Amino acid sequence: MRANFFLVLVLILAFFFRFYRFDLVPPSLYWDEVAIGYNAWSVLTTGADEYGHKLPLLFESFQDFKLPGFVYSIVPFIKIWGLSKIAVRLPSIIFGVLSVLFLFLLVSQLFNKKVAILSSLLLATTPWAIQFSRAGFEVNAGVTITILSLYFLVKSLTRQKWLTMGIILSAISLYFYYTNRILIPLFFLCFVPFFWRNLRQSKTELAVSLFLGTLLCLPLYFLTPSYSRFSYVSIFNDPNIISQAAEFRKFDNNSLLARFFHNRYLVYGKELFKNYLLHYSSMFLFFGADGNPRHGIAGVGLLHLWQLPFLVFGIYKLLARKDKALKVLILWALFAPVASSVAEPSPHALRALLLMPPLLVFTAYGLSVFIENINYSIKVVTSITLTIVAFYAMIYYFHQLFVHYPRQSSRDWAYGYKEVFMFVKNRRTDYNNIFITGKYWRPYIFALFYLQYPADKYQRKPLHNRIDNIYFGHADYDTSDPYYDYQSMQKMEDKIRNSSKSLLVISPTERVAEDNVIRTIIDLQGEPLFLIVTTRS
């Protein structure tokens, strides 16, 4: 009863930390959020994605394929709120809160209610979880479903009837985020033999569940095209990694010994292992996130620094238990960064988000054992001190998050596009042509989202360089978009520039002397981001 009361408090806290000012922090919707939102809207209104594929299992987006789980889960919210920030972000917030609840259930099965409450409290307040719950990140949903699937799997060790549920949920989690495609099979490869003694009592159920689970997963493995984003980010496609080895082999006259010592597979293996190990690095976890401003706040770690001693202590104490809690958590913690290690850059806070829950459970367990074992006379003082330290860390984090982070990261969150298209929306008919710079990458998706461009109309001719009389530029490095007509756009850009009835939205560096600036859109640090200009010619 007491545990339930605390759980409700923790859930309220989790919701508050995720929901409070979600429309301002992070400051705007970024590329993936608007793409997910628009595709969900497209499915709702036409039954197809932006390219006209009927109820797809993979959503083509920016030369990548988004998994369907999160996109479809947004559809009801789009139905209620339309194409808006709340519709895109609220599902993620809800998934974030649910993850707190599911972790409580899972840890209750592995340990006791006290450790469960502590774990869920840590998950509710940890920067790593909050960061990915406040914006529309698919990974957040993936982690939530994974925790729930693990809960049923662990429960099935004592009551076999939950096994099917656990396996089906594991299979479903594969439809939410890519890293699960590596974690889940690896986990099952060890889970079944480790708990064979428990699972063999219901062999038929296990076989049927595994068969069902595999059947559910198969479409994903077969449908994913070879040119997915993985091929761009995979370390195996990075020639720089083996360039030194190739150079050394050449120097060694490509001898047998040279091939032995400078073997490309071993070089890749070492790189992979290095990436893997760096996910456990204290610098990554407690100091600097991964350098991507969307994944964390500069100077604030993914986990709070005060948690470190309890994390270490928790692992140390858990190693002595040798029970199912140890096996499940160690497997989880060891396999979670594998998928993220294959890709670059690494370590990666988003791709390795699955690593967070086991680390928090270790910490909660360490904290619980520590408090239990200290002398009664200093227990109160220690608890108060710890609470003050944790509270300070939390307040510091929220100060950074709400006061400084939006300013520092507004450009990384694609700030300014909304203002641009709100301006353009009312003036579309006043100009013959409108040009939007591509310097800040793929403006077309923001146009579709903020102009609420009818999906059926766009599906007829899905181009990234044009919507009616609005033309989009491209970033210098973005030269291989199959939906972008580079040749015609080059001519079109000159034509728009020389036309008197044109409106241009450009970056400050693209301005020429003849431009007549009618509005400047600044970022949250006060720096000019977009210039809305007309030509004087």
Next chain:
Amino acid sequence: MLDWRLGLVIIFGAILRFWRLGLIPPMSTQSYLTPRFTSSIYSLGSIILLYYICKKIFRVEKIAQLSSFIFAILPWTIEQGRISSEPTNVLFWMLLILFINMTYKNRILNLVSILFIPLLFYFIHPNFWILKNGFYLITVDSLLKNIFVILTPDFLFFKNDTFWWGGIRDVGVLHLSLLPFFILGIYQLIVKEEIKAIIWFGICLFFYASNPLFPEGREFFLATPIIALIVALGIYQLFYYLYSRNWQLVLLIFLLILVYDFASFLHYYAVHYQLEVQGYLSRIHGVF
């Protein structure tokens, strides 16, 4: 009577330190062989001292043998044992003082030998940051960050920031193949409550992390005996599991990986490293 296994370790350590000493790493016109030779002698002496110290602490022959062997093959001790290296020299004297303290229970001798340590630093390691810069105040935040940098896998296994002091950029303190033993060893160190070893490690960590030139200082080199000891404890612990065939196989696989890793390091050091430093010889001649 010298233990034959220690004899093998000494011979192996000597080969790693003296073989082609005048050629690897390459010498510049301003380099001298004598300081390099002195470092090699000191480095070899540290291998022997570490054996006797560990033997006195643990009273287990195998841990002592393993510690000195691991110390002998650590990339950083080999690199520093083949160049004019102040930390190598300081480390030898520190180990000697420790050994004297453990062997002779004479208070005056013990006190004098401990007082001798700062003096040693002054004469042998004038680049030690306190001697060079005076006391330097570092913020707690920076100190913590530096400590965390040192404890990252990147620093321990994949890179060495002391290139201008003779370190190899892409090789850390330890061979990557020693990682499982290192983890197991840390666990053992905590379980066995080897407080003195932890304190020694902590002091080296602190001095290195508070170096104003961090990460280019070499104070952490003085922690290499502890690192060797940690790995040795890990390997020794694995011996316990040897009754199981599975663990024998695991150990065999680890050992094969270690052999490959070590051979690969030696190949790089003997063949490619000299080419890599060729263009920088004028700037690193002080240690070469």
